[in-house]
Amino acid sequence: MKTVIPQQNPVKRTNTKGISDVGNGPPSRDIVSRPIASPGHWLCMLLPLAFASNLLQNNRCNEEITTQFTLTIAAIGMCVESLCFFLYMFYKTSLLLKLVVAFVPGLFTTLLYKVLLQLSWSYGLFLGFVTTFCYQNTYIRVMRGFPGSFSLGEAAVLVQGLMLFLFNTMLKVPNIVNATKVRSDFEQLNVIMMCALSYLFAVCWLLAVANVFRMKIYFYILMLLLAIGVTCTPITKPIPIIALLKFIRKDEVRIKIIMFYVALVALTVVIVWWRTQSQGKASTRVRKLFHLLIVIVYVPGLLYQCDFLYIASGVALALITFFELVRICNIPPLDVHLRNAFASFSDEKDAGVFALTPFCLLIGCSLPLWISPCPCYQDNTSSYTNRIVPLFSGILTIGFGDTAASVIGSKFGRIKWSIIYKCIKFITDSKKSLEGTLAFVLATLSSILCLNCFGFTNLTLFKSFVIAVATIATALVEANTDQIDNLTLPIIFYTIVNII
Structure with a gap:
């Protein structure tokens, strides 16, 4: 089994492509x-x-x-x-x-x-x-x-x-292979995304086990075959690329959203290019710009274009995976620029060869949408408003709560949780502050109140209590865990508010 490891790791024997042989010894080896x-x-x-x-x-x-x-x-x-x-x-x-x-x-x-x-x-x-x-x-x-x-x-x-x-x-293979079945727009998009991501994972497996596909020419041939397979496999009627174009053209708003998303992508590229021209690491506040950008993408998508956001999140995951493969496998001409960007924006949690933070940012915001059964079911408006808060779990905790905690905590944080715990004889090395945690709670609850004021959700006394408990519990986890919060916080919040 050929697997990718960081070239700087002195323990492993690596070749020029950063590939290492791993033995088949005990599981812990x-x-x-x-x-x-x-x-x-x-x-x-x-x-x-x-x-x-x-x-x-x-x-x-x-x-x-x-x-x-x-x-x-x-x-x-x-x-x-x-x-x-x-x-x-x-x-x-x-x-x-x-x-x-x-x-x-x-x-x-x-x-x-x-x-x-x-x-x-x-x-x-x-x-x-x-x-x-x-x-x-x-x-x-x-x-x-x-x-x-x-x-x-x-x-x-x-x-x-x-x-x-x-x-x-x-x-769901029987449903996928039945291309003649009449499906709703969401079911059609779900089939396309499942097949596309399955093909992508198969490509990742090929790159892991076969060195030849890490050569430039074969890598791009493999990616071309992947693109053809994703767009032309007859799993829908018509084929996926035609089905997607028809879906987009059904609503003029979707065309405007695509143009808006393209503009955001261009802005992201400009921010990354600007930052890579400077020396040293990007600060926490600069990295949080990506949190704000993803909020701008997901909030209108979840409220007005849930189906489109669902397929767009899958496309975004595929693109990030592609660029990460290019960086890890050192595929020119983009590999140098991607390594420079990774060096500039990585933090202490991106310790290995894998860029964990950007993946988890996208996964954390999208996971409630991915794991919720029928997330875009809008035939019944009251049912959909009841599901808005769980679907917003990633945006609420990462986009609003974690961003507020980081910015306020780094600028105004004075009372550290480690000092508070020391007073009650509990040892912790948390560097987070009480001010940051309070900012997390206030930002999250304020966002939910805005959703309620504009009629996107309907809060009752019981729902408000559960949401408050979920917010406080998630904020405390954010303040005291050293695990990557982009991944953990949305799942914790989703699990608690999902009972209402």
């Missing part, structure tokens, strides 16, 4: 988590809790509740697999106990499939062990292939998300 960060074991429970909270919602669309239960059980199985793996890594146990622990996740997942979905034992065993085995194998390869890029918990969230996406795609 060659696993290096992100420095200056705790393991973050608790993160492995976030996605299972988020999917479980979806089950509390009424089934407002044609999506079968069985699919939601299946994905939730798979997420729980991956969580149990993560906990057992951490036990295997950090505690010395007998060989017999390790063998028992190795079978626990698969058996536990099988039992859930049997009890909750009434599957046969044979089918349940197959799903249970395939799910947990594929997850663990992928998790280990990601940690070995990108040493120092993720904490153990961050990698767990990202790999769980990847495996759940692929699992969901496989469950």
Whole structure:
């Protein structure tokens, strides 16, 4: 297995392309988590809790509740697999106990499939062990292939998300291959995005296992084939590229939004170019400009063009992945410019070869939209207004809350949480301030009140209480965790407010 690692890592033997051979020894061998960060074991429970909270919602669309239960059980199985793996890594146990622990996740997942979905034992065993085995194998390869890029918990969230996406795609294969089926606009876009991202992940796998595709000519040929496959595979009627053009032309507002998005992309390029001309790292306030830009993109999209934002978020993820592949694989002519941009805008959380922060910014803002069942269901206005706050989880916590906390905390923060905890005999090395946390709470709650004042949501006393609890809990996590907050905060907030 050929995997990408940072060239500056002195432990690995790298060639001119920054590629290293990783052995097939024990699972804990060659696993290096992100420095200056705790393991973050608790993160492995976030996605299972988020999917479980979806089950509390009424089934407002044609999506079968069985699919939601299946994905939730798979997420729980991956969580149990993560906990057992951490036990295997950090505690010395007998060989017999390790063998028992190795079978626990698969058996536990099988039992859930049997009890909750009434599957046969044979089918349940197959799903249970395939799910947990594929997850663990992928998790280990990601940690070995990108040493120092993720904490153990961050990698767990990202790999769980990847495996759940692929699992969901496989469950919907009959619907995908039936190109003649009459679908709504959102169902059509969902099919296109699932297939496109599946192709993209297949390309990433090819680049990981075959050196030849990292050569310039073969890399661009592979990308050309990817573009042709994404736009011309007959999974919709008409083919995806024609279906997308027809969807855009249905509404003149979408054409204006595309022009607006192109202008924002141009502004982003100008900001990056301007910053790379200066020496040294970009400050926290400069990096938060990207938070404001993504707020400008997502707020009108979620309120007025949910379907279009859904497919646009998938396109954005594909583009970021493409540029990251160009940078990591040193593909000219853009590789030098991308490395300069990474050097300028990276922070302490971008410790490995992988640019974690920009990926997690996009994923964190989009994840509520991706994991919510039928997020763009607007046939019933009251049902959609009830879902606005959960769908805004990423924007509220990252775009408003975290941005306010960083700006206010860095400029006016005087009372540090480490001092507060010291007074109650609790040791912490948090550098965040109380002022920043209060700014997080005020910015988030003020944004929700604005949504309510303009009629985009309908707050009751119970809803207000739950939102306040979610905001305070998320703010406290932001102030005291060393995990990447772009990834963790939206899931925490989404899980809590999803019960209303």
